[in-house]
Amino acid sequence: MIRKTTALLAVGAFALTGCTENNAAPAAGDARHLAVTATDDSCQVAAATAPSGTVTFSVTNSGNKVNEFYVLGSDGLRIIGEVENIGPGLSRDLVLSLAPGEYFSACKPGMVGEGIRAPFSVIDSGEQVGPAGDDKQFVDQASTAYAGYVKDQTDQLLAKTQKFVTAVKAGKDDEARTLYPDARMHWERIETVAESFGDLDPRMDAREADLEKGQAFTGWHRLEKDLWPARATGYTAMTSAERAKIADTLLADTKTLHQRTRTMSFTADEISNGAKGLLDEVAAGKVTGEEEYWSRTDLYDFQGNIDGARVAWEGLRPLLKKKDATLDGQIDKEFANLQQLLDAQKQGAGFVTYDKLSKEQVKDLSDAVNALSEPLSKMTAAVLK
């Protein structure tokens, strides 16, 4: 589960550096570096033309309203590139690969309306410009595939949770212990999506160590402790009534999650950031053996997070290969390496318990997670560029 809510957008923190003279002055004579001065009622682009190739717009918001800057296609509709959320006094760069043709530049003071538009021409410089084609179909495919995956995983999660809850309530502990890590893998595969429901996540996936004083300990890990009390000194087992209550609530919450994920859709950056988020989950809780403190089934969760990240990346691959084949190759290589290390810990249909890992094996897994996370963290920018 998420330990802290870290949904803060890292925007505006740089406002403190707001000293503005000489702001973003482009080098004299660089026709591909254009200063843009946006105010609340004007949008001055240093030149109305640029040579084709990589063009940088250094946008300064000199007004009092939050502003935005766009480069639009000749139809005035298609967004070629944009920078949003430029606070008063701030500067941001928009860097674009522009093919020869007619465009529009636009500032949008207050972030409303059509914006203040002006024609902008890109003149053929003879320089090869990368495919500026429409990537929408790639994104659509990735989104459809990922939404389908989330639905399928929640289907399986619901079915397996149902069985798990039944076993728990019937006192069939051996069966419940077998079902537990298997059912949870489906949660872990879509963990970043599940966590996006701030009401459900703490109820369903909170670990005891992360609770605040007075906060109820419920969900998966509450039942985990009751099924694996060996590491809990002085632990008093739950009564069957207590168990039933926790189990029923877990099932009800799973149904809610299931129902909410029927109609979700995902943008490219959500999918991509989700993949990185899943790796962060691995680094934070699974590779350290904190997630499944009582059952030691951390490696199942580990695999689940990796599966989810891999599916997200695979959906985006056609786009990523086109935008940055080298990065795609790195990610491919590091997924394979990490999976190989995980495979070495397989036991039957599942995994060895976390306490069977040597310090060296944990370090190797952690190194492999870092090696994958580093290129994966660059995927969002690559697919969006």
Add this chain to the structure above:
Amino acid sequence: MTAVQPGGLSRRGLLAASGAGAAAAGGLSAAMMLTPGHAGATPEQAADSPAERRYDFRGEHQAGITTPAQDRMHFAAFDMDPRASREDLVALLQDWTSAAERMTDGRGAGSLGPLSGPYDAPPDDTGEAIDLPPAGLTITFGFGSSLFGGEGSGKDRFGLAARRPAALERLPHFPGDNLRQQLSDGDLCIQACSDDPQVAVHAVRNLTRIAMGRAHLRWSQLGFGRTSSTSDAQSTPRNLFGFKDGTMGLRGEETDAIDEHVWVSSGADPLAEWMTGGSYLVARKIAMRIEPWDRSSLREQERVVGRTKAEGAPLSGGTEFSQPDFAVKGRGGQPMVALDSHVGIAHPSHNDGVRLLRRGYNYVDGNDEMGRLAAGLFFIAFVTDPRTHYIPMQTKMSRDDLMQEYVQHVGSGLFAVPPGAQGDRYVGRGLFA
């Protein structure tokens, strides 16, 4: 784009100004731009201020050896990823070279900088050194013996076994050693020194990040308070026992002695001609038994060291830089400077004239589980050959030095430090040529 902002570009905070150009070259999207308004010091002012002090990364020798010892250090040892190839190793050294050159110059680790690049990408510099001058940052790279095929394993992963320097063996076990593997050895090492701890940590952190997937951090050590002087301009600092340390150490100004005792000369090792102009870095993490020391009498403390606590003069008399006279005897006919005192054991006259260039730092890693200060000395020395310049002396010390009662060696490493990167070459290129 080659925008040159007079007096400004070198400051980390202004990187974005040049970063925009670099971003453009990469064909990236929305990038953040920091305003270059706080241009700050002119280059002339910069040269005068210790904080603005810069050392060239490139040169005949690597910086960070005879460079006047800075106040802070972050040392790190790495292991190559089991999958890494020789090409990966070369690429890593190339990437490290360019990042180190940028950072010692006060710029970011990557070409874009901490505040530029695509808005949806993590910055290629971590940013904690924004607005900080380099404060004399030096970054020094070394190769561990395991890089050349670990002893015993016989595996020559990078095809380097034939060029392993004869001097680059694992250090032997010294009496009293209590070495921990997780604080010892490594395929590669980085010594980052600066007068600002944040700058040194920033350097290691970014180089670690650049290495991910190719090499992984094995262990690292923070040091504060240099415990030796490498320049006549510096006063002798004190170690955590409260004594001046390294009075007899080599200074950068003694160029002839440096040539003799520090740099590897051409022809010294036919297999490792690539080490010419390089040196060997001995790293020892020496835990100090702080509490028992603090409870010992001043008489005992001075007897163990062989010097006065006040000025650091030898107990035979004189001032700090007087030579100890081991013949001077006091009451009872005992030498005033005991032969088994720290000074007695380490003195060049008792070690075939051998001298070390010391670059150690004090460290405190919080405390141990028993509430004792986890503190000591992170000893670093640069020598022309550890077989003549460290191993014999340390063997004697470990056996006979009175100070052994108060210290324990817990970490150890020996690294071959190649010569400096010259021209546009990467550090260590000679090994692969």
